[in-house]
Amino acid sequence: MGLSRFLPVIGTCVLTAHAVFAQQPTAAPSPSTPAQPAAAATQPAPAQSAPPSAGPVTTLENPTSATPAEAADPGAGDPAPAPSATAQPPPTAATSETAAPALPVAAPKPPPAPVRQIRKYAIAGEIGWNSLAGLGVNGTYNVIPQLSLDAGAGLCMVGYKLGVRLRGNVLESEWTPVIGVGYLFGSGTAGETTRTEIEDEEIEFRLFHSHYVQGVVGMNYTGTEGFAFMVTAGYAWLLRENFQLVSGPEDKASSIKPMVHGGVVLATSFGWAF
Numbered sequence: 001m002g003l004s005r006f007l008p009v010i011g012t013c014v015l016t017a018h019a020v021f022a023q024q025p026t027a028a029p030s031p032s033t034p035a036q037p038a039a040a041a042t043q044p045a046p047a048q049s050a051p052p053s054a055g056p057v058t059t060l061e062n063p064t065s066a067t068p069a070e071a072a073d074p075g076a077g078d079p080a081p082a083p084s085a086t087a088q089p090p091p092t093a094a095t096s097e098t099a100a101p102a103l104p105v106a107a108p109k110p111p112p113a114p115v116r117q118i119r120k121y122a123i124a125g126e127i128g129w130n131s132l133a134g135l136g137v138n139g140t141y142n143v144i145p146q147l148s149l150d151a152g153a154g155l156c157m158v159g160y161k162l163g164v165r166l167r168g169n170v171l172e173s174e175w176t177p178v179i180g181v182g183y184l185f186g187s188g189t190a191g192e193t194t195r196t197e198i199e200d201e202e203i204e205f206r207l208f209h210s211h212y213v214q215g216v217v218g219m220n221y222t223g224t225e226g227f228a229f230m231v232t233a234g235y236a237w238l239l240r241e242n243f244q245l246v247s248g249p250e251d252k253a254s255s256i257k258p259m260v261h262g263g264v265v266l267a268t269s270f271g272w273a274f
Helices: 007-023 068-072
Strands: 121-129 135-144 147-156 159-169 175-186 193-198 201-207 210-222 227-238 243-247 262-273
Touching: 121 227, 135 262, 147 175, 159 210, 175 227, 210 262
Parallel strands: none
Antiparallel strands: 121 135, 121 262, 135 147, 147 159, 159 175, 175 210, 193 201, 201 243, 210 227, 227 262
16 A cells, blocks of 8 residues: 555656657757667657646756857858848949049041132232233132132233233142143234334334234242232233334344244243231
8 A cells, every 4th residue: 555655756757858858959060970760759659648646747948059160150050141132233443433524525627728729819019021920910820729820911022912821739738830731912113113223223123913822930929918929931922023124224134033033932920828
């Protein structure tokens, strides 16, 4: 009778100890050690209902022990936080520094226009022999930089004189060689007799309208500041006889004919281009 009184208490203690050891979790494996397949957990035996006199069953919990790596670094075992959808990307070198404004690039200047294209007109005083004007004034119109039209009016040995000439300019620069072909006209004495004395002998002659063709070469300068200069040399050919001796020795008249029959051309002019 005395032993049977303690049997229920002994059975309750055995069942409680069995349940505690069956529910205790195993230690988590170390991160450096590969996970081993977990052994099949032993199903705890169904708990026996304790006699009414038995006290409440107390369950003991054993927290999981930490690994040495987790003990050294408490945050080592925590998973990395997921990046936020609204997080801004880190600034790059191009966006972190303010770009310097681009400096405007000056367009290359176009080459200057030829001076005879800018200054298409010129007027000049001329002095020359068998030239456009003789002693007079010349005018020039530069059709294009390579081609000019000259005209002159003045006085010469055959009376009033007019001349026109087409002139080619070899270069477009201020200084250029030129070549030209022109036509000259002299008024003569309009049928009037002219009397002159040569070596104490008097002769009378008439000069008719005189027509010449002129060919010249030379140099022309037309400056960007406006100054114009030209010198020419060449020859003028008489197209039709223009001299008639009225009275006097023929040999004395031969000294006059060369002065009215054309020949060598020499001329120079100075003026202004605009």
